[in-house]
Amino acid sequence: MFLFEWGLLVLLSPLPVVIRVLMPVSPVATGKTLQLFPEFFSDRALISLVGSPARSFWWGYLLVWFLLIVAAARPVWQGEPIEQGVSGRDLMMAVDLSGSMEVADFMLKGHKVDRLTATKAVAGEFIERRMGDRVGLILFGEKAYLQAPLTFDRKTVRTLLDESVIGLAGDKTAxxxxxxxxxxxxxxxPKDQRVLILLSDGANTAGSIAPLQAAELAAKAGLRIYTIGIGAEEMTIRDLLGSRTVNPSQDLDEPTMRGIAEKTGGRYFRARDVRELEGIYRLLDELEPIERDKRYYRPRTELYPWPLGAALLLSGLIYLARRHQASA
Incomplete structure (x- = not known):
């Protein structure tokens, strides 16, 4: 479908002809103008352009004017309507940045990494896959901060997650x-579109509201919460006495994390390594999307460069022709 954004400008196309007809040039004006545009006014060209070299220039100038008017009217080619892939999920992610997230008990691509680095890698890929969803990001430690509101711009949300650092929100866990x-x-x-994915490796040690009390408020508000407890259950450490095996996740409050999910109709997941964490996010990918009203858009192609380029090219040709005529 072809259309003009500012179609009324096309009405200005005959303006030079109208001016020529309604405002005939007086002999005095002709004499003055002759010095500037001799090709128009020599040999009584204003009375009759037939057979005069100025005739071709006159029509050339008219064509340049018309092409400029067409370009100014912004011609656009509009394609067929295309349905957007909007599933309608509104996913808020809450990621723990407390001091315990720096424990290096995960293996990522053959290297030992801390819990936050593993979370960034896996959750970042999850964010990228959520095409059609609005995703938001909350970072929490001793306090909770909204790092990114709900948005379709998944790339920015992932960037903000990647830029987060341990201790940014304090060393405790709220x-x-x-x-x-x-x-x-x-x-x-809408109540059926409210989902929170909360990831933490510890217990609530700060904040103004208890987790289970907050979960009750979330349930009343129709917010479904999926909780993820992250951290290995065994870790070998070396010291002066040799090596020993410890449980780096002994502070993880699984009963509370499970209770939060149960109160809100969600699920609790346990991630002891990167493989389990990836599996959890694949399961979250299978959340049934909520239908919204279908959205459509039409691809648009701006066409004004073509008439504008043609006008510039024709102007250049006229200029060269005038110089050639003058030197002949």
Whole structure:
């Protein structure tokens, strides 16, 4: 489908002819103008352009004017309507940045990494896959902060997650505050579209609201929460006495994490290594999408460069022709 964005400008096309007809040039004006445009006004060209070299220039100038008007009217080619792939999920992710997330008990691509690095890698890929969803990001430690509101711009959300550092929000863990912030940010969304994915490796040690109390508020608000407890169960450390095996996740409060999920109709997952963490996010990928009204868009191609380029090219040709005529 071809159309003009500013189609009314096309009405200006005959303006030079109208001016020529309604405003005939007086002999005095002709004499003055002759010095500037001799090809138009020599040999009574204003009275009759037939047979005069100026005739071709006159029509050339008219064509340049018309091409400029067409370019200014912004011609556009509009394609067929295309349905956008919008599934309708609104996913808020809450990631723990407390001091315990720096424990290096995960293996990623053959290298030992801390928990936050593993989370960035796996959760980042999860964010990239959520095409058609709006994704938001909450970072929490001693306090909870909204790092990215719900947006279709998944690339920016992943960048903000990658730029997060341990201790950015404090060394303690305020799980309840993170849930409360998610409830606040999602309260205006339809109840069946409110989902929070909360990842933590410890117990609630800070904040103004208890996690289970916050979960009750979330349940009343229709917010479904999926919780992920992250951290290995065994880790070998070396010291002066040799090596020993410890449980680096002994502070993980699984009963609370499980209770949060159960109260809100979600699920609790346990990630002891990168493989389990990847599997959890693949399961989350299978969340049934919620239908919204279908959205369509039409691909648009701007065509104004073509008439504009033609006008510039024709102007150049006229200029060269005038110089050639003058030197002849």
């Amino acid at each position: 799980i309840g505050d993170a849930i409360g912030l998610a409830v606040k940010r999602l309260k205006d969304n």
